[in-house]
Amino acid sequence: MKTFNFDLNLVQAAPKMNTIDIAFTDKVMANLPNIQTFSTHIHSKRKQTVWYRFRHLPKFAVVLLALAALFIASTVTYAVVETIKQANVKVEKSGVNEFGRKELTVAFDSCAEQEKNGTTYELKKDSGLSTEDGAKVLQAQCERDAISSWIRKDPALSKETTDPQYGPLELNFTGTVGKFQSLSDEGISIRATPAFTADEQRGRLLPLPKDARIVEAGTVIDRKDLKPGDSLLYFSPDRAKPFAVDAKNIVVFKLNLDAKYYSLDMQSYIRVRKACPGNPSRSCLDSNHINMVTLIVAQTGNAGWQDGQEGRMLEGRVVSWNDNEIKLDVGKGVIYTIQTDSNVIDTYNRSKVYGLASFDNIYAKTDPEDLKIRVGDSLQIGYNEPKGQFSSTITWKQMSGINLMVERKTDNIDMLRKY
Amino acid sequence: MNKEQEYIVKTLDGDTASYRHLVERYQTGLIIYCEQLVHDREEAEDIAQETFIKAYEKLAEFDPEKARFSTWLYRIASNKAIDHLRRSKRKVDVSHIEEMADVASQPNLHEDEILAIRTAVDELEPPIISEIIKAYYWQGKSYQAIAEEFGLPINTVGTWIRKGKAQLKEVLA
Numbered sequence: 232m233k234t235f236n237f238d239l240n241l242v243q244a245a246p247k248m249n250t251i252d253i254a255f256t257d258k259v260m261a262n263l264p265n266i267q268t269f270s271t272h273i274h275s276k277r278k279q280t281v282w283y284r285f286r287h288l289p290k291f292a293v294v295l296l297a298l299a300a301l302f303i304a305s306t307v308t309y310a311v312v313e314t315i316k317q318a319n320v321k322v323e324k325s326g327v328n329e330f331g332r333k334e335l336t337v338a339f340d341s342c343a344e345q346e347k348n349g350t351t352y353e354l355k356k357d358s359g360l361s362t363e364d365g366a367k368v369l370q371a372q373c374e375r376d377a378i379s380s381w382i383r384k385d386p387a388l389s390k391e392t393t394d395p396q397y398g399p400l401e402l403n404f405t406g407t408v409g410k411f412q413s414l415s416d417e418g419i420s421i422r423a424t425p426a427f428t429a430d431e432q433r434g435r436l437l438p439l440p441k442d443a444r445i446v447e448a449g450t451v452i453d454r455k456d457l458k459p460g461d462s463l464l465y466f467s468p469d470r471a472k473p474f475a476v477d478a479k480n481i482v483v484f485k486l487n488l489d490a491k492y493y494s495l496d497m498q499s500y501i502r503v504r505k506a507c508p509g510n511p512s513r514s515c516l517d518s519n520h521i522n523m524v525t526l527i528v529a530q531t532g533n534a535g536w537q538d539g540q541e542g543r544m545l546e547g548r549v550v551s552w553n554d555n556e557i558k559l560d561v562g563k564g565v566i567y568t569i570q571t572d573s574n575v576i577d578t579y580n581r582s583k584v585y586g587l588a589s590f591d592n593i594y595a596k597t598d599p600e601d602l603k604i605r606v607g608d609s610l611q612i613g614y615n616e617p618k619g620q621f622s623s624t625i626t627w628k629q630m631s632g633i634n635l636m637v638e639r640k641t642d643n644i645d646m647l648r649k650y
Numbered sequence: 651m652n653k654e655q656e657y658i659v660k661t662l663d664g665d666t667a668s669y670r671h672l673v674e675r676y677q678t679g680l681i682i683y684c685e686q687l688v689h690d691r692e693e694a695e696d697i698a699q700e701t702f703i704k705a706y707e708k709l710a711e712f713d714p715e716k717a718r719f720s721t722w723l724y725r726i727a728s729n730k731a732i733d734h735l736r737r738s739k740r741k742v743d744v745s746h747i748e749e750m751a752d753v754a755s756q757p758n759l760h761e762d763e764i765l766a767i768r769t770a771v772d773e774l775e776p777p778i779i780s781e782i783i784k785a786y787y788w789q790g791k792s793y794q795a796i797a798e799e800f801g802l803p804i805n806t807v808g809t810w811i812r813k814g815k816a817q818l819k820e821v822l823a
Contacts, residue, residue, distance in 0.1 A: 237819065238686065238787070242679040244767035245788035255681070255695065255790065259673050259702045263666060407801060435801065474798055499776045 317448055317487065318342045318373035325362035328353065329514070329562030330548065330609065334504060335362040342373035343380070351504045353516065355638070356650075358500035364492070368501050371492040378464065378484050381449070387480045388468045407437065408486070408493040411461040414439070414454060419483065421463055437465050437474055443481035452485070462486035464493065509543035512621070513561055515611075516546065516636075528604065528633040529575040545612040545625075546636070549604060552576045557633075559610060568624045569612060575633065576604050597647040602637065608649050609636040654719055662709055669709075673702050676720060678790030680727055687731040691792045697734055701727040770821045774814050782807060783814040 319340040328334045333354040339347065352369065354360050360368070382388045409421035419439040445454050457463075464484040467474065491497055507515035547559035547567060557569040557576065580603045604610075613631040616622065636650040654675070660668035680701060684694035704726050705712075712722055774780035782800065785791045786807075793811075797804040 237815070238682055239679060240763075241767060241771075241783070241787040241815075241818070242682055244764045244771070245678065246768060255677055255699070256670060256673050259677070259699050260666070260670055262699065262703055263669065263706050264703070 318370050318377060320366045320370040320373065322362055322366045323349075328504070329560075330546075332356060333360075333362055333365070335365050337366055337369055339369075339373065342370075343376045347503075352501050353504040355500040355502075358497075360497075360500055365501050367488050367492045368497055371486075371488055372498060374486060374488075375464075375493060378466075382466065382468075382482070388466070388482065407435070407465040408490050409435070409463060409465075410490050411457050411459060411463050413459070414457065419454075419457075419463075419465070421465060438476050438478055438481070439483070440478065440481060442479070443483060445483045445485065447485040448487075454483075457485070462488060462490040462493070507544045507546060509541050509616075510545060510621070513545055513565075515544055528579045528610065528635050529571075529630075530632040531627065531630045539618055540615040541618050542631075543614055543616055545614070547610060547612070549576075549606050549608050549610060551606065557610075559612070565623065567612075569630065569633070570624065570626045572627045579635075580604055601648060602635070604635055610634065611636055655714060658709065658712070658714075658719065661706070669706055672719070676723055677702070678788065680723065681790055682787070683724065684727055684731055687728070688734060691794070693734065695792075697727060697730045700730050704730070766822060767818070770818050771814075773821075774817055779810050779814040779817070782810045783818075786811055 320342065321338045321340070322335050323338050324336040326334065330353075334351055335354075336349060336351050338349075352365060354362070354365050407421065412420040412422050414420075415436075418437050420436050422435075439454070443454075444451050445457065446452070447456075462485070464486055466482045466484065467478050468480050486493060503517035504514055505517055507513040545559070545561060545567060547561035550558040550560050550566060552558065552571075552574070554571070554574045556571055559567045559569060561567050611634040612625070613633075614625050614629045615631065616625075616629060637647050638650045654672070657668040657671045661672070677698065681691075681694050681698045684697045684701075685691055688694055688697065701723065705723055708726075712719065717725075771780055771783055774783060778800065782796055785796045785799065786793075791799070793804050793807045796802070796807045800807070802810075
């Protein structure tokens with residue numbers, strides 16, 4: 232019963248602007264019995280053709296209307312096509328940060344994320360990405376965003392509804408990304424790069440009806456212009472059966488970079504590093520961490536909301552610890568002292584680390600020994616401090632909690648390891 | 651009169667298209683509910699479809715004074731599921747199903763709880779889990795449809811959903 236409620240709560244939390252299975256709705260509506268006894272009103276079922284709607288107008292006016300519609304349609308098409316721009320991301324600064332991670336600062340051009348110019352990004356340790364790769368991943372994100380916005384502007388692709396209560400149906404954009412292999416009568420063969428399947432080398436044959444569009448940088452190109460190895464994003468607006476043989480309005484986007492940069496897992500390897508909440512001179516990973524989980528080392532319950540106090544966060548590497556304090560290297564040669572009421576790290580290492588079963592056994596394959604805290608490991612600290620005051624010594628009374636920063640392994644997310 | 655009641659009145663007044671709004675509103679939850687009862691997606695979709703059709707046929711009998719539309723709808727679904735299970739002679743305890751219908755149809759989440767769930771879903775890692783959870787719970791897609799869309803084996807979809815739920819339970823506990 233509990234699980235069941237959890238499932239239904241999840242359903243209930245669905246955003247109002249969300250896609251639904253239109254095929255199911257259509258099926259229900261098509262099978263409704265023709266009941267006319269609900270009401271005394273009998274509604275005319277006469278089909279309203281375009282001509283019927285404008286029957287009261289002179290014919291020349293209808294012709295003018297048609298021409299105007301054609302003009303508007305062509306203008307709109309041009310405007311929509313124009314929205315896909317060649318995004319460009321340049322590395323402005325790169326190196327290894329104080330936490331031992333590769334990081335880069337980039338400049339965006341023709342990208343919706345342009346306001347993030349100057350943002351610092353950190354790369355996951357075992358991602359195997361260079362900083363140049365990191366820039367390409369960011370560029371791929373820009374391209375995906377531009378394509379997504381292009382799709383949303385085309386009513387045939389986004390299938391928006393105008394329901395006043397539930398709002399427009401929002402397209403949940405994903406698409407299949409891969410390298411072009413070949414064309415045939417059956418469709419287009421793409422060597423897909425899905426995030427977590429092993430069929431990358433096998434390729435996938437996806438239907439490509441005659442009306443499918445191949446789009447490169449906002450321009451429709453001939454399908455014969457595709458060359459083996461081209462990076463493609465295959466998009467079908469049919470949410471229920473995206474790869475049905477009779478799928479309509481298929482669009483295949485030719486991408487600028489190698490297909491691998493567009494995959495969801497590649498995009499999870501790069502995250503923003505910025506000022507810690509409440510602590511502008513210290514550096515923290517953005518809340519959307521790199522495959523990050525945190526293991527609670529200690530929770531004090533001491534630092535609730537108090538007048539004149541500010542909540543702060545800190546991230547640093549363990550230098551040493553004993554019964555009374557933990558020394559943390561927070562970067563740039565700055566050491567923080569966290570005063571403790573006992574040896575919280577020894578306590579964690581002796582007992583709590585073995586409490587992984589509380590994670591519903593999903594990390595059961597991880598050896599608790601690998602999650603014991605040692606010198607050099609990264610901790611997150613939450614604490615309160617009087618407004619305007621920034622001290623490098625934090626008392627136990629100020630503390631709200633200490634977490635060990637842990638991540639899921641790239642090649643096996645059942646396995647945890649220290650970040 | 652709220653929007654839902656307006657749709658019901660309009661449907662009763664012969665505007666069949668208004669019924670579509672009601673179907674759109676409840677289909678995802680109802681299919682998942684039926685799937686939990688009969689443990690088969692296709693059968694669940696059939697039962698949900700029959701439920702909407704039955705509700706449409708009987709809409710004039712619906713009394714908003716006695717129950718919410720959602721409660722009424724879930725009860726119809728429960729009866730359909732019980733019939734189905736009995737017809738298929740499966741050994742399933744059906745005694746709790748009607749009670750579940752009442753629980754299932756209660757919109758008992760507060761706005762802050764809804765926001766917490768949405769945030770937790772958005773932050774699931776890796777991001778593909780978030781996409782899959784949204785596809786299943788918010789867009790009402792079957793495992794099969796999700797498997798095709800993401801290019802995953804169907805069993806993997808089940809695994810990701812289980813892991814996503816485990817993470818959510820951990821975060822939302």
